Amino acid sequence: MTATELFTSLISQGFTLIPLPGDKLEVRPGSRLTPELRQELKWRKAEVLALLAQQSSSWPCPHCGNPAEVEDVCPSLDRQRTLTLWQCEPCQTWGVTPDTLRQPPVWTPRTEQ
Numbered sequence: 001m002t003a004t005e006l007f008t009s010l011i012s013q014g015f016t017l018i019p020l021p022g023d024k025l026e027v028r029p030g031s032r033l034t035p036e037l038r039q040e041l042k043w044r045k046a047e048v049l050a051l052l053a054q055q056s057s058s059w060p061c062p063h064c065g066n067p068a069e070v071e072d073v074c075p076s077l078d079r080q081r082t083l084t085l086w087q088c089e090p091c092q093t094w095g096v097t098p099d100t101l102r103q104p105p106v107w108t109p110r111t112e113q
Contacts, residue, residue, distance in 0.1 A: 011073050
């Protein structure tokens with residue numbers, strides 16, 4: 001399992017992943033982690049922390065310049081990618097992008113969705 005697959009699996013199962021100081025990772029609820037998932041997280045912790053850092057960074061909205069915030073991270077319908085859903089509340093602009101892109105996403109105003 002890749003780090004992206006693990007990340008997507010945990011999010012889709014309702015886990016919350018919280019990066020902590022000292023390169024630590026908190027998983028809530030930890031009591032629901034299976035031994036297999038716990039082991040995968042140990043192996044992939046650095047990669048999962050990198051994905052979380054990437055997800056938490058905001059991009060400026062191309063319409064108003066305000067930061068766009070992550071609304072959700074979910075698997076694509078074909079389950080081949082992880083999608084990140086973004087929103088700029090001040091100008092009501094939304095966007096979606098695969099989590100591997102390191103550039104602003106394609107934006108779609110709410111009125112065109």
